[in-house]
Amino acid sequence: MKESYTHGHQTPVLNAHQQRTIDNSAAYLRPYLAPGMNLLDIGAGPGSITADFARLTGKVTATEIGEEELNLCKRHLLDKGLTVEQGISAKFSVENVHHLSFSDNIFDIAHAHQVIQHVSNPIQALTEMARVVRPGGYVAIRDADYESFFWFPASSKISRWRELYLQVARNNGGEPSAGRRLLSYARQAGLSGARFTTSTWTYTGEEAQQLACSWAERIEQTVLGQQIVETGLTSIQELQEVAQEWREWGSQPGALFVIPHGELLWQKP
Numbered sequence: 001m002k003e004s005y006t007h008g009h010q011t012p013v014l015n016a017h018q019q020r021t022i023d024n025s026a027a028y029l030r031p032y033l034a035p036g037m038n039l040l041d042i043g044a045g046p047g048s049i050t051a052d053f054a055r056l057t058g059k060v061t062a063t064e065i066g067e068e069e070l071n072l073c074k075r076h077l078l079d080k081g082l083t084v085e086q087g088i089s090a091k092f093s094v095e096n097v098h099h100l101s102f103s104d105n106i107f108d109i110a111h112a113h114q115v116i117q118h119v120s121n122p123i124q125a126l127t128e129m130a131r132v133v134r135p136g137g138y139v140a141i142r143d144a145d146y147e148s149f150f151w152f153p154a155s156s157k158i159s160r161w162r163e164l165y166l167q168v169a170r171n172n173g174g175e176p177s178a179g180r181r182l183l184s185y186a187r188q189a190g191l192s193g194a195r196f197t198t199s200t201w202t203y204t205g206e207e208a209q210q211l212a213c214s215w216a217e218r219i220e221q222t223v224l225g226q227q228i229v230e231t232g233l234t235s236i237q238e239l240q241e242v243a244q245e246w247r248e249w250g251s252q253p254g255a256l257f258v259i260p261h262g263e264l265l266w267q268k269p
């Protein structure tokens, strides 16, 4: 099945992803983190969550789909001084979550944030994550649920943006509403007894405005907009109108945007 990463790794995407921390993106996992743990961060992206993990556990392996993408995370950890000299063991590996190159039972935690929504076979991905975790260790996954996003004031053009995003993400082999499906994926992968929780990102005031500008830029400047037009889903003109609407919507004083997520935590017996 076709699979490609919908967002790409251009600047507006990286700027948005670099805001992520354990506090805002992996709080459900925090009680299980301890110094000395060997943590695998799959699809680490620009690495801001990975850096937080490194500070807490001292031992991380970050993966990405290619060398170029992996270098983003490497550079971030270096920039933050998270090096061997500071007592941090950071390893980096190009990996596809469907076929991890690691031996069985070696990590204390296998973590993936906003990755499973982009993969063509989430059941296989979870099976692989479970394989590389040691007995007693954890698989930890968090994904947004695009069809649950809500915002105010209403905007038909932002509704249209979501419709286009859902189509392009599904054309790319992903499931943008993976959040609600995580527990079902776990059952199908044989991960019984997994715990499912939810949490949200909430944007108001200046943060809503920044989010709106970020989506406008992502439509105008990244592979996302290109893919929407190239796959014939809409015209460049409609996309420009949607980008413009994002900016206008975000500048309204009461604008708010909420992104619900599903979270899965499974302990290997």
Ligand SMILES: C[S@@+](CC[C@H](N)C(=O)[O-])C[C@H]1O[C@@H](n2cnc3c(N)ncnc32)[C@H](O)[C@@H]1O
Binding pocket: 005, 007, 017, 018, 020, 042, 043, 044, 045, 046, 047, 048, 049, 063, 064, 065, 069, 095, 096, 097, 098, 112, 113, 114, 115, 118, 119
């Ligand atoms: C939305 S980003 C999330 C980055 C990071 N985890 C974060 O939350 O900031 C998703 C990442 O998953 C990676 N990815 C996509 N498909 C993948 C696959 N099949 N296996 C492993 N990683 C994948 C992408 O390259 C991308 O960097």
